[in-house]
Amino acid sequence: MRIFKRFILPVVLPxxxxxxxxxxxxxxxxxxxxxxxxxxxxFHDVNDASSVKxxxxxxxxxxxxxxxxTNATTDSIVLPLKIEALSTTFVMVSDAVYDTTSSTITxxxxxxxxxxxxxxxxxxxxACGFRVVYNTLKASVESSDDSWIKSVNVxxxxxxNESSAQIHLYH
Numbered sequence: 001m002r003i004f005k006r007f008i009l010p011v012v013l014p015x016x017x018x019x020x021x022x023x024x025x026x027x028x029x030x031x032x033x034x035x036x037x038x039x040x041x042x043f044h045d046v047n048d049a050s051s052v053k054x055x056x057x058x059x060x061x062x063x064x065x066x067x068x069x070t071n072a073t074t075d076s077i078v079l080p081l082k083i084e085a086l087s088t089t090f091v092m093v094s095d096a097v098y099d100t101t102s103s104t105i106t107x108x109x110x111x112x113x114x115x116x117x118x119x120x121x122x123x124x125x126x127a128c129g130f131r132v133v134y135n136t137l138k139a140s141v142e143s144s145d146d147s148w149i150k151s152v153n154v155x156x157x158x159x160x161n162e163s164s165a166q167i168h169l170y171h
Contacts, residue, residue, distance in 0.1 A: 028125070028126050028127030029127055030124075030125070030127040030128035030129075031127070031128075032128070034124045034128040034129065034131050035131065036083060036131050036132040036133070037131075037133065037134075037159050037160060037161050037162050038078045038079055038080050038081070038159075038162055039078070039079045039080075039081055039115060039134075039137075039159055039166055039167065040076060040077075040078055040162055040164065040165040040166055040167070041076060041077050041078075041079060041165060041166075041167045041168075041169060042075060042076040042165035042167070042168050042169070043055050043074075043075050043076065043168075043169050043170075043171060044168050044169070044170050044171075045170070045171075046150045046151065046170040046171055049168075049170065052075045052076075053075065053171065054073050054074055054075040055073065055074060055075070055092075055094045055171065056073050056094060056095055057071050057072075057073060057094070057095050057096045057097070057108070058071070058072055058073065058074060058077075058092065058093065058094055058096065059071060059092075059093040059096040059098060059105060059108065060077060060079070060090055060091070060092050060093075061090065061091055062080075062088065062089065062090050062091075063089040063090065063091060063112075068080075068090070070098060071096060071098050076165060078162060079115075081115060081117060081134055081159070083119055083132045086116060086117060086118065086119065087114055087115060087116040087117070088114070088115050089112060089113070089114045089115075090112070090113050090114075090115075091110060091111075091112050092110075092111050092112075092113060092149070093105055093108040093109065093110050093111075094108060094109045094111075094148045094171070095107075095108050095109055095148075096108035109146070109147075109148035110147075110148075111141055111142070111144075111147045111148050111149040112141070112142035113139060113140070113141050113142070113149065113152070113169070114139070114140050114142070115137065115138070115139050115167075116136075116137075116138045116139075116140075117134040117135065117136060117137045117138070117159070118134065118135045118136045119132055119134060120132070120133050120134070120135055133158065133159060133160050134158070134159035135157065135158045135159075136157055137154055137156070137157045137158065137159060137166060137167075138154060138157075139152045139154055139167050140152065141169075148171050149169050149170070149171050150170050150171060151169075151170045152167065152168070152169055152170070153167070153168040153169075153170070154166065154167055155167065155168055
């Protein structure tokens with residue numbers, strides 16, 4: 001009992017308590033949403049490049065994937081890029097007529113656009129982990145005389161955020 005009072009209580013017990021607190025790691029909480037950015041595409045008038053021109057009744061879907069946009073009139077869209085591949089292809093239909101009973105597009109002007117890019121993992125923080133950013137972005141429209149998209153301009157080859165359009169499509 002003497003050893004307990006003289007040695008264990010004043011020496012060993014404080015050391016054990018300190019070891020318990022040092023062994024704990026602080027909880028790292030991600031303080032902001034960390035998202036892989038999507039591609040921002042803006043539509044412009046082919047006759048006046050500085051003028052934004054909405055696309056009427058637009059339907060967008062990824063090749064071999066689900067619908068992204070259905071029957072909307074818009075001057076810009078935000079598209080997800082694949083992280084497991086170095087290219088993503090979208091079919092964009094303007095002036096589309098969509099039959100909801102059969103879930104098919106019955107008419108419209110079709111254009112196929114392919115985006116190629118490099119994929120890079122970017123470390124955000126210990127708490128938030130990694131996100132994917134895209135670089136060396138390129139865009140091409142499948143050539144066709146009747147394509148409603150007449151030209152494409154890559155404004156920014158890096159996709160790091162969604163604050164401005166990286167691609168301008170002219171129609």
